[in-house]
Amino acid sequence: MDKIPILKIGDILLVTIQVDMHDRLAVSLQDDLTARIVKDHAKGVLIDISSLDIVDSFIGRMLGYIAAMSQALGAQTVVVGMRPAVAITIVELGLPMENIQTALNVEKGVENLKRAMENSEKGIHHESLGTRNP
Template identity: 70%
Template sequence: MERIPILKMGDLLLVTIQVDMHDRLAMTLQDDLTSRIVKDRARGVLIDISALDIVDSFIGRMISNTAAMARILDARTVLVGMQPAVAITLVELGLTLHGVRTALNVEKGVQLLKQSAD
């Protein structure tokens, strides 16, 4: 597949990352997501990484950058569904996800975004 689908749920957008990220796919996702934030007037973005067993520095940076782009467009980003092993690896490798909030799952992520909108 060449694109990661972006699903609209009310004024939120949901992205589920299932495939291994590479440069071009990450750029396509950032292009698509920023366009969709503007087009759909989205207030929040949920990025689900429950399918990822590994988050390396490339994916970490991609997520941070995507969140920064969304932030400039006035949309908050919440990263959801992180596996325990991924959290362990992130801390052990000293990787931080700048400007990205996390929530246990999509439901809690939606709650977090709704609260912060008030």
């Protein structure tokens, strides 16, 4: 079975999805990532989906679940590299995106995570930052 690599860069875990996501792989990623957040005491998670051409309703929901679980474990999540077709599909399917902060690319995503982590340390809640930040 395929595994999606999870890299640790400081307090941030970087997940770059380079293969087509199928349901079993998404569930495996969720389990692996939550375990790594706890093990590494990560404060941020950056998920790069720039290689995904399509996202179905299950994968879209899984991204939301991953973000919610990460937040419950004390880590902010930013999804980067969303293609226009994926964004359109997510909106058309009516998938909830409340827990998912997005950015255009990895650089902007890291900036957003660092800002969110700094604000979290100061006691400013994630919701006050807005959920989407290009």
